Amino acid sequence: MxxxxxxxxxxxxxxxxxxxxxxxxxxxxxxxxxxxxxxxxxxxxxxxxxxxxxxxxxxxxxxxxxxxxxxxxxxxxxxxxxxxxxxxxxxxxxxxxxxxxxxxxxxxxxxxxxxxxxxxxxxxxxxxxxGFIPERGKGALxxxxxxVRGSLDHGLRNPPARWLMLSAPFTMGVGMFAFYALQPYLLQLYGDERAFWIAGLAAAIVAGCEIVAGLIAPHVRGLFSRRTHALLIATVIGVGGLALIGWTTSFWVAISALVVAELAEAASRPMRQAYLNGVIPSGQRATVLSFDNLMASAGGVVVQPALGRVADVGGYASAYVVGAVIQAVSLPFLLLARREAAPADRIEH
Incomplete structure (x- = not known):
């Protein structure tokens, strides 16, 4: 605001x-x-x-x-x-x-x-x-x-934006837990709890995937006619990656699944941002984008403690499998966003 x-x-x-x-x-x-x-x-x-x-x-x-x-x-x-x-x-x-x-x-x-x-x-x-001129002549309130009224009209009351924002708690919430749980879980899979370089490896993989995905994102964009198609495929890959990380007992299989899932998510992120910006007018852009971040953080508030409890009871592997199920809940919302056929969803080649 x-x-x-x-x-x-x-x-x-x-x-x-x-x-x-x-x-x-x-x-x-x-x-x-x-x-x-x-x-x-x-x-x-x-x-x-x-x-x-x-x-x-x-x-x-x-x-x-x-x-x-x-x-x-x-x-x-x-x-x-x-x-x-x-x-x-x-x-x-x-x-x-x-x-x-x-x-x-x-x-x-x-x-x-x-x-x-x-x-x-x-x-x-x-x-x-x-390109932005705030309104003058009105009081602060x-x-x-x-x-606030405009952000609601162009956010939750705007179907293309609404479905994308409602998917965020399930994808981002699980993503937060998956990142922070990686360090102790990879140590456990590696079999040496004093191999502290593993903790740095997890952060390095995520950062490296950000860089590589940024380089290949324009080429990935050319493979799709709609941005929601890319988001759906990236989410399916992410769900599969989380499930595989939880299922395997091999350190290197878990690392490979992590790389593939992170690359898919990072490569599709610019398309998600472009879609959301395309359905929001300038005057409410910052507020609606912040509300999208709020939805993601709200998912983290609920999902992270829940998955933490699953990890306490059944171990990190169980938490990753449950996380995959939770992240899959975002898929129907992405399908609803695709059904809206918003102009911002189309990719011009």
Whole structure:
């Protein structure tokens, strides 16, 4: 709502400043050996910072591309961003671990704070809201009320967007658990619980798949006439990958299933973003995109504890199989989105 009411730049600056403060709080908590409630408050503030980016950054990009008359389709641009994000995740994870190993656990947070400070300065002086003009002449509450109403009309009351958003809790919720459970589960499959490099391997595989998927996404796009077809196939592959990870007792089979499932999901992600952006008007774009993220996070709130309990009772393997079943629930919603035959679903070759 901040992004759609006061501007994407304002939301981005607020997010960066909040992350900077919360990261410094993390550093302070570590130095004073703070109690758990202190870390919890700092984590809540950290989460708040990310909500200012949620939807706003993507909306800023799409509006600016439209304003500048860029003829290139949205998927290649999003795919290139995905390549950079994957490379940053890979480099940051490795560099953070190396720096912490050479110094102490506080230095990576100090470096993160410095980088956030640079980001804040660059955004303040260079970032502009191109292609988006907030409404003037209304009070703050009236503008927020207008944005909320519009986001509902173009979100949950908009069938093409609604079905895609309703699928998110089942795919993203399971995906969150699958990623975080990978580290202990792969250690278990490997048979050496002191092989800590396995934990880094899981993150490296995900980051590497982000990079590779960003490179092949434009070619994958050319194989389909509809974006929902790609989403359906990627989800089926993801369900199969989760089931295979839970079924196998082989470390290398689990790694192979992980790579295939991650590649399918990451390669289809730009098409999902392009579809959703195509059915949302500019004035409500940031709010609806943020609501889509909210739906995914809500799925994580419910699904992750449930799968964690399954893992406690029956082991990680059982949790992955149950996760595959839960993720399969998203398929009917994707079929409903396909049935809407929205113009944004068509892929122009």
């Amino acid at each position: 901040v992004a759609d009411t006061w501007g994407r730049r304002t939301s981005y600056l607020l997010g960066t400043a909040t992350l900077l403060v919360s990261t410094l709080l993390y550093l302070a908590m570590w130095q004073v050996h703070a109690p758990m409630w202190g870390w919890a408050l700092a984590s809540i503030l950290l989460g708040l910072g990310f909500t200012f980016f949620s939807g706003a950054t993507e909306a800023w990009l799409v509006d600016a591309l439209t304003f500048c008359g860029v003829k290139d389709t949205l998927e290649p641009v999003l795919a290139r961003g995905q390549i950079v994000a994957g490379a940053a995740m890979l480099a940051g994870s490795v560099a953070g671990g190396v720096v912490a190993q050479w110094t102490d656990l506080g230095v990576p947070y100090l470096l993160r704070s410095l980088l956030l400070g640079v980001t804040l300065a660059v955004a303040f002086f260079s970032m502009k809201d191109l 009236d503008r927020v009320r207008t944005v």
